[in-house]
Amino acid sequence: MPATALASDDSPEDERHSTASPESINQVHVEVQDGVPMYQITRLGEPVVEPSPLGFLLEDAPDLDGPFAITEVETSTFDETWEQVWGEKQFIRNHYNEMRIHLTEQEDPERDLVVTFRVYDDGVGFRYEFPEQEGLEEFRIADELTEFRLTGDHASWYIDAYQWNRFEYYFENTPLSEADTVHTPLTMRTEDDLYISMHEAALVDFSTMTLERTGENTLKSNLMPWSEGDRVRVTDTRVSPWRTFQLADTPGDLITSYLILNLNEPNKLEDTSWIKPAKYNGIWWEMHLDKSTWNRGERLGATTENAKRYIDFAAEHGLDHVLVEGWNEGWDEAWYESGVVFSFTESIPEFDLEEVAQYALDNDVRLMGHHETSASVLHYEDQMHDAFALYEDLGVRAVKTGYVGHGTEIVRYDEDGNEHNEWHHGQFMVNHHLDVIELAAEHQIALNVHEGVKSTGLRRTYPNMMTSEVAKGREYDAWGDAGGNPPDHTATLPFTRNLAGPFDFTPGMVDLHFDEYRPDNRIKSTLAKELALYITIFSPLHMVADLPENYEEQPEAFQFIKDVPTDWYDTKVLNASIGNYITMVRKERGGDDWYLGSITDENGRVLSAPLHFLDADTRYVAEIYRDGTDAHWDHTPYDMVTEERLVDHTTELTLRLAASGGQVIRFRPATDEDIERLE
Numbered sequence: 122m123p124a125t126a127l128a129s130d131d132s133p134e135d136e137r138h139s140t141a142s143p144e145s146i147n148q149v150h151v152e153v154q155d156g157v158p159m160y161q162i163t164r165l166g167e168p169v170v171e172p173s174p175l176g177f178l179l180e181d182a183p184d185l186d187g188p189f190a191i192t193e194v195e196t197s198t199f200d201e202t203w204e205q206v207w208g209e210k211q212f213i214r215n216h217y218n219e220m221r222i223h224l225t226e227q228e229d230p231e232r233d234l235v236v237t238f239r240v241y242d243d244g245v246g247f248r249y250e251f252p253e254q255e256g257l258e259e260f261r262i263a264d265e266l267t268e269f270r271l272t273g274d275h276a277s278w279y280i281d282a283y284q285w286n287r288f289e290y291y292f293e294n295t296p297l298s299e300a301d302t303v304h305t306p307l308t309m310r311t312e313d314d315l316y317i318s319m320h321e322a323a324l325v326d327f328s329t330m331t332l333e334r335t336g337e338n339t340l341k342s343n344l345m346p347w348s349e350g351d352r353v354r355v356t357d358t359r360v361s362p363w364r365t366f367q368l369a370d371t372p373g374d375l376i377t378s379y380l381i382l383n384l385n386e387p388n389k390l391e392d393t394s395w396i397k398p399a400k401y402n403g404i405w406w407e408m409h410l411d412k413s414t415w416n417r418g419e420r421l422g423a424t425t426e427n428a429k430r431y432i433d434f435a436a437e438h439g440l441d442h443v444l445v446e447g448w449n450e451g452w453d454e455a456w457y458e459s460g461v462v463f464s465f466t467e468s469i470p471e472f473d474l475e476e477v478a479q480y481a482l483d484n485d486v487r488l489m490g491h492h493e494t495s496a497s498v499l500h501y502e503d504q505m506h507d508a509f510a511l512y513e514d515l516g517v518r519a520v521k522t523g524y525v526g527h528g529t530e531i532v533r534y535d536e537d538g539n540e541h542n543e544w545h546h547g548q549f550m551v552n553h554h555l556d557v558i559e560l561a562a563e564h565q566i567a568l569n570v571h572e573g574v575k576s577t578g579l580r581r582t583y584p585n586m587m588t589s590e591v592a593k594g595r596e597y598d599a600w601g602d603a604g605g606n607p608p609d610h611t612a613t614l615p616f617t618r619n620l621a622g623p624f625d626f627t628p629g630m631v632d633l634h635f636d637e638y639r640p641d642n643r644i645k646s647t648l649a650k651e652l653a654l655y656i657t658i659f660s661p662l663h664m665v666a667d668l669p670e671n672y673e674e675q676p677e678a679f680q681f682i683k684d685v686p687t688d689w690y691d692t693k694v695l696n697a698s699i700g701n702y703i704t705m706v707r708k709e710r711g712g713d714d715w716y717l718g719s720i721t722d723e724n725g726r727v728l729s730a731p732l733h734f735l736d737a738d739t740r741y742v743a744e745i746y747r748d749g750t751d752a753h754w755d756h757t758p759y760d761m762v763t764e765e766r767l768v769d770h771t772t773e774l775t776l777r778l779a780a781s782g783g784q785v786i787r788f789r790p791a792t793d794e795d796i797e798r799l800e
């Protein structure tokens with residue numbers, strides 16, 4: 122159905138303008154009330170967002186808060202299927218109806234503001250455009266007035282914004298009325314079981330949007346400010362990021378909504394042949410366990426010899442990159458306190474960078490670079506051109522970056538030389554991260570960003586922006602106060618953090634207790650659940666994070682880790698409940714195999730998995746890795762059974778998951794020999 126403007130373009134001032142999604146599931150309505158532009162979102166005619174205001178307060182120009190009139194309405198339809206360079210689904214349909222509302226001030230200086238709505242069957246996105254015009258050349262946004270007047274006190278999952286540890290908190294689950302100012306994605310469930318994810322798409326040259334609760338069920342955009350108090354400095358980029366609502370009848374449908382990617386610009390990189398989904402291991406977990414250290418000394422992790430040991434292991438088992446942390450000068454200082462310590466080109470004497478990089482290439486593996494900036498961003502910017510050039514020369518194709526440092530620790534100087542402290546997620550850092558993405562692309566290097574800004578789908582435009590952490594990740598299992606991540610953390614992530622984009626959670630643990638090194642901590646999963654994280658957490662770069670020697674103890678589990686791809690043709694969710702459980706299946710790209718991953722929180726459960734996604738004409742071998750009868754994360758986490766059976770698309774499997782347990786299954790087309798063996 123084409124988009125429809127309910128008013129003629131000649132006299133749109135007093136009218137209400139509406140457009141609906143292609144299948145008429147979601148609708149947007151816009152009108153001006155007392156000079157204030159108001160938008161409303163409905164789904165099948167029922168309100169999701171009540172009429173809510175739009176506009177801005179400015180610092181050095183009159184506010185953009187009306188009185189406005191609608192002076193033009195443009196509508197259009199778009200329908201295209203595009204291909205992801207890598208991802209959770211290869212071909213994505215981008216089908217929406219668009220309504221561009223032109224607003225004109227009814228008083229001096231009579232400036233124009235445009236708001237574009239894109240209405241999809243799986244949600245709505247809208248953004249502001251600031252046309253270049255007199256009185257609106259360069260300006261500073263003091264506040265964004267966009268409100269989101271929700272219809273009830275929805276069950277909500279979120280992390281609080283403006284905290285010292287950035288995004289590294291467990292998700293809270295409360296009624297909306299208990300939230301204060303939160304990061305996005307904010308996930309909600311209404312009383313009628315509508316699932317909502319609020320987020321933003323294409324965060325470019327703007328400040329991160331957080332959501333502040335300003336009324337009972339009302340949220341307002343709260344942009345992370347510059348240290349001087351203004352929120353956004355508008356110069357060349359004349360559009361805001363998209364404010365997004367993903368709307369779904371099941372929590373699983375939030376996961377298979379690609380609205381955030383669809384609202385980003387298409388790929389800008391001409392040659393993407395060098396960007397490869399991959400698995401990596403590295404000198405990393407041993408430091409978090411405190412078996413070895415980043416700093417030099419007897420227990421230094423980053424030695425040439427140790428790196429070669431990891432490379433040998435990667436080569437033997439088909440892993441693509443080997444990460445080495447602690448390789449460069451600076452770690453001997455209290456780097457996490459002051460920060461201006463690192464060299465990004467000088468390796469320590471114990472680590473021969475050239476030799477290790479060449480040894481990796483000789484073994485058909487690549488070194489993964491590491492830039493821990495310790496949030497000394499200007500210091501990093503001074504060196505990063507040389508640093509990426511060096512890595513390119515050494516054949517490195519992926520770099521992990523890090524920005525360890527408290528929330529406002531980022532130092533910047535203004536034009537008068539005054540020092541300022543910026544938030545990790547304000548416009549200054551948003552711009553820094555995009556500069557790094559572009560620089561890395563010039564050097565044919567993919568990124569894995571820790572402590573960065575939240576993902577907003579930029580991976581579509583820059584597919585070398587492959588994965589990031591920006592959440593509580595694996596390292597908290599080693600040294601977090603809670604003694605390890607609680608069992609429901611990984612059962613919450615697919616519906617919250619992962620909705621933003623790929624997550625470098627670093628799965629693959631097969632040694633779940635490490636009493637020798639960290640007796641107070643452990644991994645609160647069964648072995649089978651650990652395997653399932655490769656499916657339930659999407660990342661095109663997944664780590665095989667445990668120590669090489671530990672995989673020798675668990676050859677069966679390791680076989681699955683070696684088999685599982687990190688790039689997919691398709692993804693489906695078979696069952697899901699936020700914070701409780703999820704079962705997903707993904708089909709490998711360029712092949713016939715499907716992989717199932719199922720996990721649960723601290724409660725054991727029995728779930729049903731109908732296999733109707735399988736090809737109807739094919740019989741498959743299901744290679745099953747399941748919790749054993751006695752499995753329990755707390756006392757018997759290694760109890761795992763592997764078995765094979767024949768299945769087809771009519772089979773309905775019963776998955777029995779232990780407390781904090783899981784299951785994985787690889788489905789591969791059966792050979793005649795398999796059929797004979799297993800029938």
Ligand code: NOJ
Pocket residue numbers: 405446493523525571572590596
């Ligand atoms: C924090 C990162 O998340 C972690 O992966 C890394 O090992 C340390 N910083 C040191 O860079």
